[in-house]
Amino acid sequence: VRFADMVTALHAQGATRWLELGPDAVLTALAQQITDEDGQVFVPAMRRSRPQTETFLTALATLWTNGTDVHWPTLFTAWNAQPDPDVPTYPFQRERFWPAEAEAAPADRAGCYTASWRSVPDTAAALSGTWLVAVADGGDDRERAWTERIVRAMTENGATVHELVVPDDDGPVALPDTGRLAGVLSLAALRDREQPPGGGVPAGLAANLRLAKALQNTDAPLWCATSEAVAVTAADRIGSPLAAQTWGLGRVAALELGSRWGGLVDLPAEPDDRSSTRLCAALAGAEDQVAVRAAGLFARRMARAAAPAPRPWRPAPGTVLITGGTGGLGARVARALAAEGAEHLLLLSRRGADAPGAAGLAGELRDLGAEVSLVACDVADREALARVIDEIPAGRPLRTVVHLAGITDDGVLDKLTPERLARVLAAKADGARHLDELTRERCGELADFVLFSSLAGFLGNAGQAGYAAANAYLDALAERRRADGLPGLSVAWGPWSGAGLAGAGDGHRPAGGLTALDPDGALDALGGLLGDGRRGTVAVADVDWPAFAPHFTAIRPSPLVSGLADGPVAAPDGRPDGPSLAKRFAEAAGAQDRLDLVRETVWAEAAAVLGHASTDRVIGDRGFQELGFDSLAAVNLRNRLIVLTGLRLPATVLFDHPTPEALAEHVMRELSGEDPDTDSAAAPADGARDVADDEIDALDLQGLLELARNTEGLAR
Numbered sequence: 001v002r003f004a005d006m007v008t009a010l011h012a013q014g015a016t017r018w019l020e021l022g023p024d025a026v027l028t029a030l031a032q033q034i035t036d037e038d039g040q041v042f043v044p045a046m047r048r049s050r051p052q053t054e055t056f057l058t059a060l061a062t063l064w065t066n067g068t069d070v071h072w073p074t075l076f077t078a079w080n081a082q083p084d085p086d087v088p089t090y091p092f093q094r095e096r097f098w099p100a101e102a103e104a105a106p107a108d109r110a111g112c113y114t115a116s117w118r119s120v121p122d123t124a125a126a127l128s129g130t131w132l133v134a135v136a137d138g139g140d141d142r143e144r145a146w147t148e149r150i151v152r153a154m155t156e157n158g159a160t161v162h163e164l165v166v167p168d169d170d171g172p173v174a175l176p177d178t179g180r181l182a183g184v185l186s187l188a189a190l191r192d193r194e195q196p197p198g199g200g201v202p203a204g205l206a207a208n209l210r211l212a213k214a215l216q217n218t219d220a221p222l223w224c225a226t227s228e229a230v231a232v233t234a235a236d237r238i239g240s241p242l243a244a245q246t247w248g249l250g251r252v253a254a255l256e257l258g259s260r261w262g263g264l265v266d267l268p269a270e271p272d273d274r275s276s277t278r279l280c281a282a283l284a285g286a287e288d289q290v291a292v293r294a295a296g297l298f299a300r301r302m303a304r305a306a307a308p309a310p311r312p313w314r315p316a317p318g319t320v321l322i323t324g325g326t327g328g329l330g331a332r333v334a335r336a337l338a339a340e341g342a343e344h345l346l347l348l349s350r351r352g353a354d355a356p357g358a359a360g361l362a363g364e365l366r367d368l369g370a371e372v373s374l375v376a377c378d379v380a381d382r383e384a385l386a387r388v389i390d391e392i393p394a395g396r397p398l399r400t401v402v403h404l405a406g407i408t409d410d411g412v413l414d415k416l417t418p419e420r421l422a423r424v425l426a427a428k429a430d431g432a433r434h435l436d437e438l439t440r441e442r443c444g445e446l447a448d449f450v451l452f453s454s455l456a457g458f459l460g461n462a463g464q465a466g467y468a469a470a471n472a473y474l475d476a477l478a479e480r481r482r483a484d485g486l487p488g489l490s491v492a493w494g495p496w497s498g499a500g501l502a503g504a505g506d507g508h509r510p511a512g513g514l515t516a517l518d519p520d521g522a523l524d525a526l527g528g529l530l531g532d533g534r535r536g537t538v539a540v541a542d543v544d545w546p547a548f549a550p551h552f553t554a555i556r557p558s559p560l561v562s563g564l565a566d567g568p569v570a571a572p573d574g575r576p577d578g579p580s581l582a583k584r585f586a587e588a589a590g591a592q593d594r595l596d597l598v599r600e601t602v603w604a605e606a607a608a609v610l611g612h613a614s615t616d617r618v619i620g621d622r623g624f625q626e627l628g629f630d631s632l633a634a635v636n637l638r639n640r641l642i643v644l645t646g647l648r649l650p651a652t653v654l655f656d657h658p659t660p661e662a663l664a665e666h667v668m669r670e671l672s673g674e675d676p677d678t679d680s681a682a683a684p685a686d687g688a689r690d691v692a693d694d695e696i697d698a699l700d701l702q703g704l705l706e707l708a709r710n711t712e713g714l715a716r
Contacts, residue, residue, distance in 0.1 A: 002537045008032045017041045017068055021061065024048045041066045108515055110494070110525055112307035113539040115300055115458070117232045117444050122297040124277065125284035127159035129182025132175070133222075136188040136207050137168040145271040146227075150187065154277035154283075166207040170418055173207075173214035181220035183262055183283065186211055189226045190267075192242040199380070199430055201418045205245050212253060212413050216651050221262035223283060224250050229476060230266045231536075232298050237483040239269055241476035245429065247289075248472025251414075251460030254288060254563065258555040258639050263288030287559055287688050289580055302459065302560050305538060306711050312340050313527030316447035318399035319344040319392050323379050323431055326355040328498070329452070330404045334361070336523045338368035344396040348388065348405070352376030379431030382438070389438050400448045400449055401439060406470065410463045412635045413649045421466045428470035433479055440486075451478055451490040455514075457559070458492035458539045459552075463632035475537040481536040489534055494541025496522060513548025514541060517568070552565065556640040585671055586706070595668050599655045602664040605640045609633050623658045645671060 007030075009052025016039055025044035032042050043059045046052060064070045068689055096360075131154060135147055142699055151161050162178050166188055188211070189204035196202060208224050224246050238244070247426045250264045265282050268275055275292045281449035282290040282297060286410055289300035303379030315337050324330045325347025334345050335644065349355050353374040362372045377388050392398050409420045439446060455465045457471025497516035516542070517525075525540055545565040552558060558638045588594040603615040610628055619629055624634065634654040642649055647670050650656075657663040 006032055006274060007031050011035045017063060017066055019063065020044045022046065025666070035336050035567045038197070052215070054571075072298060110307075110540050110542045112305045112524070112525070112529065113302055113458075114305040115230075115537065115540070116303040117291060117298040118301055120285065120290070120296075120297050120299045121339075122278045124157065125156045125281045127154055127182070127280060127284055130178050130180065131159045131161050131182055132164045132178070132184045133161055134164045134173075134184060134186040134188060134207070134211055135168055136191045136203050137165050139191065142271065142341065143187065146267065146276075147187055149271050149273055149276040150185070150225075150279060152187075152227045153273065153280050156285075157277075157280045159280075166210065168203060170206075170210075170554040171578040173210045175214055175218075178710055181218060183221050183223060184211065185223045185225060185262075185283065187225050188199055189224055189229070189243045189246040192246070193227070193240045193431065195242060195430075199422075199426065201422050201425060202245060203244050204243065205249065206418050206421070208246055208249065209416060209418070209465075210714055212257065215260060216414055217487075219260065219648050221260055222257075222490070223262035223265060225267055225279070227267045227271050228293055230300070231476075231483065232293055236293075238480040241473055244467040244476035245425070247476075248457040248468035248470070249465045251289075251472070252462060252465040252468045252557060253413060253422055254458050254558070255462040255552070256465075256635055256639070261556070263290065266291040271343065286513075287561060300560060301562070302539070302564060304564070306530035307525070308528035308534070310521065310524035311531055313337065313348070313523060313530060314340045315342045317343055318447075319346050319388075319396045320344045321392075321398055321399040321524055322402045322404060323349065323435070324403075324405035324427075325349055326351070326358045326361060326374065327404065330494075331357070331361050333402060333404065333523065334365055335368070336520070338365045338370040342370045344373070344393075345395070346373045346375065346388075346392065346398075348375050348377045348379060348385075350376060350378050378427075379403075379434060380426040382434045385431075385434050386438055386442070398439070398443050399446060400450075401435055401446060402450045402452070403432050403435055403474070404452050406452075406467075408464065408467050410632070412463055412631050412651075415631055416465055421469070424466035425470050425473075428467075429473040429674065432474050436477055436481065446487050447486045449478075449481060449489070450526070450530070451475075453490045453492040453537070455492050455494050455539060455541055458537070462636065475593075479536050479651045487535065489529060490537045491526060491529070492541075493517070493522065494538060494539070494543065513544040513551065515544070515547075516605045517542060520708075523704045536609045543551065546644055555643050594672070595664070598668045598671065599661070599664040601644060602641070602660050602667060605637055605644070606660055609637045609640070614674050618660055621659060621661060624654050624660070624663075625658065627655065627660075641667065647671065 003135075006610055007459050011034075018028070018031055018041065020026075020031075020043070021046070023046055025047055028044045029044045032040070041062065043062050045059050047055050060075070062490055080574045085388075112179060133147065133151055133154070135143065137499045139147070139183075145162070151163065154161050159182070162176055164176060166173055166186075186208050187204075188207035191207075192202040192204040203225075208222075212222055226243035226246055227358075229241070229243035229247055230236075231238050247264050247266075250261070254263075263282070265279055267279065278297055282292065285297075287299040291298045291300070302460065314334065320337055320342050322330050322334055322345065325334060325345070326349040330347065332347070334347060338345060347358075347361075349358075351358075353359065354376070355374075360372050362374055365372045377384050379385050389398065409424050411420065435449075439449070451474040453471040453474040454467065455461065456468040457473075457475060460468060471492065475492060478490035480628055494514055495516040496519050498519055522540065529538060529540075542557040545561070549561055549565045552561060585594055585597055600615075603618050604628070606618045606624075607613075607615045607627075610618070610633065624637075627636070635651065638649050638653050639649065641647070645667060645715075647667065649667075653666070655668045656664065
């Protein structure tokens with residue numbers, strides 16, 4: 001009972017390592033208070049509410065690493081373990097520089113998600129300040145009627161409104177000199193009801209892309225309105241799948257632009273005053289994906305859906321047409337269908353039988369019992385695709401369509417061009433539209449019409465605006481086929497392991513919290529969806545929401561995913577929030593302390609973007625390009641700094657200040673409100689200016705190399 005005396009006596013005799021044998025760590029805590037000095041080790045053998053085996057092994061390991069002999073053979077005899085004399089006696093210090101392929105998630109861990117719509121209040125809300133209402137050049141009577149009603153409603157609700165006509169060309173958009181803008185509402189996508197003659201990028205989508213670029217040096221949030229681009233209820237028919245491309249682009253804009261993005265609003269088919277007033281309520285509200293309907297305002301949510309039991313996909317007798325059929329993903333799907341009894345596999349690709357590995361793939365499929373046809377066809381060419389469909393043997397009628405064709409051309413919005421956007425839309429969106437139209441016109445009843453979409457379009461993925469726009473079109477097309485009573489299922493896949501659909505889209509690494517799906521398990525999940533009669537759009541992904549949500553909401557909150565995380569969502573990487581950083585900056589003792597604080601912040605955020613465990617690799621005079629930053633990483637760092645500092649940093653801030661030191665000095669001046677022209681102490685030396693020029697040249701060279709690779713691909 002004389003515990004303190006006993007511990008003191010043992011300590012006087014040289015005891016330095018203490019093991020508590022009991023149900024918790026009560027005595028350990030008491031002993032630490034009695035002998036509070038360096039060199040003492042206190043270890044409990046058990047802890048209340050903690051796994052006993054793990055706690056006991058930790059105790060033994062702690063004692064052993066602090067000099068206590070442990071007879072390990074006694075412990076491990078029952079486990080048939082053998083000692084390894086070659087294991088180093090120092091702690092491992094391992095850092096991986098090359099990305100490892102993510103462990104594939106089994107099918108039963110994947111979550112079958114849908115888009116749901118919840119009613120939100122549509123009471124009149126006051127607007128203020130100066131707004132721009134942007135319209136595409138040459139609008140029809142319907143567009144002019146919508147514009148007239150919306151401008152009147154916004155004015156009646158307190159806004160000063162100026163109209164801006166976006167010219168129908170590829171030049172920059174000239175913003176009028178109206179002073180500071182409270183917001184910009186684009187009605188350009190009301191134009192996107194029919195595909196323009198000759199294909200290409202829809203006029204409204206192109207105008208919205210150009211508007212986003214024109215506003216990059218302002219803090220005015222951009223809202224984009226569409227009409228009949230989304231389905232709020234099962235009875236809601238999508239009249240403008242083309243306009244859904246603006247929704248895909250907008251979901252990415254929210255992740256890249258932060259506070260410079262306002263949101264998306266879908267309007268009914270015909271203009272009316274009540275809908276225009278509700279639009280004003282949406283512009284003043286907290287939701288950023290909203291539909292205006294006769295019944296009120298509705299906000300989009302990502303919701304869990306009931307998942308059918310996974311099972312193999314058994315295709316209907318007849319012909320199965322697979323676009324992108326000789327690629328990695330197409331080959332995997334073809335093998336799975338052949339193994340389940342597909343009679344005739346019609347594999348389309350741009351090179352057909354000349355595609356690498358096509359002959360070997362055809363041999364495998366024939367060995368599995370399927371008849372195989374390899375056909376060279378660009379599905380963006382409607383006439384060529386029509387000829388292929390017309391030549392399908394009458395004895396093997398077309399019963400199943402699987403659309404896998406697609407390309408990516410990733411890049412941030414500020415670098416995206418209509419030409420790059422057109423390339424991505426052609427294979428994915430134009431091909432899907434042609435398949436929809438031609439099978440309606442020329443084929444009998446289909447059993448399955450399956451579109452492989454992506455989370456990039458359903459949820460958003462920074463750097464993939466073009467890919468998201470194309471996949472959002474696929475989702476809308478499937479919803480319209482469902483409303484028309486036709487088979488149609490668009491699956492917005494999360495990342496797959498192996499070839500195809502890597503990350504949230506081809507060639508993209510999975511984001512934090514997303515685990516790649518096992519391809520065989522994913523196809524079984526698809527079989528379950530089709531067997532369950534599922535139509536429309538469903539997202540399938542393995543998402544660890546507490547890990548994913550902080551990254552997804554790093555630069556702006558997202559009502560879309562509210563309620564999916566099973567617990568409180570912490571900021572990623574343990575970063576301080578904006579107010580605490582601003583407070584620390586204001587309380588710093590002097591200019592050097594403030595600069596050190598900003599340096600540490602810039603280094604920490606740069607290291608986090610690159611995936612480094614510490615800032616050691618970003619400290620110094622190396623430029624961002626040399627450190628491994630690409631355009632998307634540059635935008636991510638800029639957005640993270642905006643969140644932490646509250647500053648308005650342009651999209652080109654890393655190009656203008658292309659080393660961590662130069663960027664830290666710039667952020668320091670901005671936070672201090674100093675005039676950079678008179679701040680000689682913070683001005684870069686001649687050597688630093690040389691580094692900056694070299695980095696800008698290197699980044700420009702990188703862009704030229706990307707252009708060369710793209711040109712080479714087009715030539716092929």
